[in-house]
Amino acid sequence: xxxxxxxxxxxxxxxxxxxxxxxxxxxxxxxxxxxxxxxxxxxxxxxxxxxxxxxxxxxxxxxxxxxxxxxxxxxxxxxxxxxxxxxxxxxxxxxxxxxxxxxxxxxxxxxxxxxxxxxxxxxxxxxxxxxxxxxxxxxxxxxxxxxxxxxxxxxxxxxxxxxxxxxxxxxxxxxxxxxxxxxxxxxxxxxxxxxxxxxxxxxxxxxxxxxxxxxxxxxxxxxxxxxxxxxxxxxxxxxxxxxxxxxxxxxxxxxxxxxxxxxxxxxxxxxxxxxxxxxxxxxxxxxxxxxxxxxxxxxxxxxxxxxxxxxxxxxxxxxxxxxxxxxxxxxxxxxxxxxxxxxxxxxxxxxxxxxxxxxxxxxxxxxxxxxxxxxxxxxxxxxxxxxxxxxxxxxxxxxxxxxxxxxxxxxxxxxxxxxxxxxxxxxxxxxxxxxxxxx
Numbered sequence: 001x002x003x004x005x006x007x008x009x010x011x012x013x014x015x016x017x018x019x020x021x022x023x024x025x026x027x028x029x030x031x032x033x034x035x036x037x038x039x040x041x042x043x044x045x046x047x048x049x050x051x052x053x054x055x056x057x058x059x060x061x062x063x064x065x066x067x068x069x070x071x072x073x074x075x076x077x078x079x080x081x082x083x084x085x086x087x088x089x090x091x092x093x094x095x096x097x098x099x100x101x102x103x104x105x106x107x108x109x110x111x112x113x114x115x116x117x118x119x120x121x122x123x124x125x126x127x128x129x130x131x132x133x134x135x136x137x138x139x140x141x142x143x144x145x146x147x148x149x150x151x152x153x154x155x156x157x158x159x160x161x162x163x164x165x166x167x168x169x170x171x172x173x174x175x176x177x178x179x180x181x182x183x184x185x186x187x188x189x190x191x192x193x194x195x196x197x198x199x200x201x202x203x204x205x206x207x208x209x210x211x212x213x214x215x216x217x218x219x220x221x222x223x224x225x226x227x228x229x230x231x232x233x234x235x236x237x238x239x240x241x242x243x244x245x246x247x248x249x250x251x252x253x254x255x256x257x258x259x260x261x262x263x264x265x266x267x268x269x270x271x272x273x274x275x276x277x278x279x280x281x282x283x284x285x286x287x288x289x290x291x292x293x294x295x296x297x298x299x300x301x302x303x304x305x306x307x308x309x310x311x312x313x314x315x316x317x318x319x320x321x322x323x324x325x326x327x328x329x330x331x332x333x334x335x336x337x338x339x340x341x342x343x344x345x346x347x348x349x350x351x352x353x354x355x356x357x358x359x360x361x362x363x364x365x366x367x368x369x370x371x372x373x374x375x376x377x378x379x380x381x382x383x384x385x386x387x388x389x390x391x392x393x394x395x396x397x398x399x400x401x402x403x404x405x406x407x408x409x410x411x412x413x414x415x416x417x418x419x420x421x422x423x424x425x426x427x428x429x430x431x432x433x434x435x436x437x438x439x
Contacts, residue, residue, distance in 0.1 A: 003105040004076065006034040008322055009093060011083045011255070012114030013037030014046055015308050016289035016315035018065060020112045021073050023319025031323070033075045034106055036095050038082040041138055042067060047308050049141040050162075053148070053169035062138060078104065083115070086259040088282045110284045110322040113256050113272060114315060117249035117290035117306060122157070126219030131227040132243045135166050144242065148173055154242040155179075155230050157216050159186035161336065163246030164199070167208050168340055170242075178209045178238055180216060182247070190336045190347045194370055195386040199340055206341035211236075219243060249306060251291040261285060264293050269304035276328040278318035286322060288314030288329075297400070298333040298349040298381050305332055331400050337392070346392040349399060350374045350382030364413040371413050378406045394419060397430030 008024055010017045013035050021033060044062035051057040070077045081095040081104065093111070096103040119134035121127065131147070133140050152175045156167045159181035167179045179186065185196040186203070200210055214232045222228040229239050251271035257263050262273040262281040272280060272287040276295050279286050288294070289311035293302040310332045317329040335348040353361050353374050359381070364371045366388075373395065374382030380399040385392050394417075398405065405412060408421045422430070 003107065004034065005032075005107040006076070006109070007031035008033045008110050008112070008319075009106055009108035010035045010112045010114060011093065012112075012116060012289065012291075013039065013041075013043050013077075013079070014114065014116060014289065015064070015311040016112070016114035016318075018043055018069075019312040019315030019317075020114070020286075020288070020319035020322070021075060023316040023321075024323055025073050025319075027320060027323035027325055033073070034078065034108075035070070035075055036078045036081050036083050036093065036106065038080065038098055039137065039139070040080040040098075042079075043069065044138050045308075046136070046138075049138055050135065050165040050169040052138075052141045052145050053166070054172050078106075083255055086111075086113075086255050088259040088261065088285060091284075111286065112315065112318050112322070113261070113280075113285065113287040113291060114289045114311070115252040115255060115291045117251050119245060120248040120250055121245065122216065122247055124217055124219060126221060126227070129219050129221040129227040130225055131241055132219060132245065134245045135162055136249065144244070147242070150226075151241040152176070153178075153238075153240045154244065155216065155238055155240045156244045156246055158246035158248065159183075159210070160189060160246065160248065161187070161338065162249075163244070164203070164340065165338070166244050166246060167203065168206065170244075171203075171206050171208050174242075176209070176240075177207070178211060178240070179203065180211045180214055180232065182213070182215045184212055186210060186212075190334070190351060191345070192351050192372065192384055194365070194372075195345060195347070195351075195384050198343060198370060198386050199345065202341040202343040215247075216243070249290065251304060253291050256280070256285075256287065256291075259285075261287070264302070268293070268302070271304045273302070276330055277321045277326070278314050278329055279321065284322075286318040288318050294332050295330050296333050297331055297402075305334060307332070307335065309335070333399075335396065337389070343387060344385075344389045346383070346385045346389045346396075348383045348396055349380070351384055353382070362409070362413055373412055375405065375409070378404050378409055380405065391417060394430075398422075401429040403429050 043064045045064045080098050083093050084096045085094045092107045155178045156163045171177045216230045218231040220229045256272050264273045272292040290306040294305045317327045320327045333349050337346045353359050359376050361374045369387030372384045411417045
């Protein structure tokens with residue numbers, strides 16, 4: 001069994017892993033780095049995989065960093081290897097090839113766990129039929145794209161960001177696309193009822209049928225073993241040749257848990273428990289991204305934030321700290337920017353006003369546009385914009401820097417509002433870095 005010893009070992013080859021590599025190399029030009037990934041690919045931009053379905057991108061366009069990234073950063077890359085076990089005390093990882101063959105023992109001084117998340121698989125009959133798939137990896141997207149020639153109708157289960165982006169991508173390629181959501185509105189985690197209604201209208205104009213307060217309970221197949229229809233909870237039958245499962249994800253934390261790394265309470269979503277340095281309870285072992293918690297500056301607590309920028313920044317902070325620096329990851333919250341059939345939308349922080357005392361909201365509704373800010377003590381704690389998102393960056397800067405809006409709160413949602421209204425101190429505040437360094 002082959003082995004190697006590394007100063008830094010990274011499990012996971014996505015945004016968090018890249019951030020960690022770049023953080024390490026900023027401080028340590030010579031330390032030996034290894035990356036283990038159960039996927040066989042060069043690092044790619046996971047949020048873009050649905051664009052492979054609508055024909056706007058090719059496989060190579062997915063690269064998150066140039067193809068010579070590992071060589072230039074002097075990284076030993078082990079694609080197609082799954083980290084099967086972690087010995088935190090012995091400082092080693094046993095990695096096995098996904099396709100079979102001899103494994104490797106990789107020893108480390110510092111470790112980053114960036115294993116991401118796995119799709120939630122609902123309990124339903126017929127789950128093993130061909131044509132039923134999640135949509136969170138490059139291979140899954142490529143398989144669906146190759147398969148579209150025999151698909152006329154598709155059902156997407158789950159109307160979060162993954163489900164809605166998938167439905168939009170398929171709508172331009174297929175006769176019928178149906179989006180099924182268990183809740184009472186689409187995009188519930190990132191919208192309020194008004195902005196969700198605007199998104200629903202955009203989807204219907206884009207030829208996507210939406211079914212709310214329902215779910216898929218069974219799938220039926222044809223003589224070839226391919227999906228031919230789904231049955232909903234209310235008994236409705238929908239013909240389809242493709243079912244995309246997008247009903248949420250769960251953090252992949254089993255590897256860490258098996259090595260005595262503390263896992264957060266299930267009430268907060270589970271995931272690996274870390275501090276703001278991204279270090280776990282096991283010294284020298286760090287975690288970031290969809291498998292780990294992060295500090296939400298809006299809610300004032302640690303929680304799961306499965307966002308691409310959060311993964312990258314968390315990995316970069318971890319990498320810097322692995323070299324002996326002292327950085328904190330404290331400027332993240334739930335932030336999303338999307339465009340559905342020509343309707344741009346941005347949201348951040350609270351999207352619904354909390355029931356706690358002291359929260360208030362300012363709303364503006366125009367034809368085809370909607371904006372809302374949620375304030376507490378005149379500090380922005382939540383934001384939604386739909387239709388017109390021109391000043392979203394300014395609001396996000398105010399929110400992240402916790403600038404008190406008292407001097408200009410009456411101007412916040414007016415067309416004339418700009419950075420000039422903030423004054424010199426306000427403008428300086430919104431330029432603060434997104435990573436804090438301890439003095």
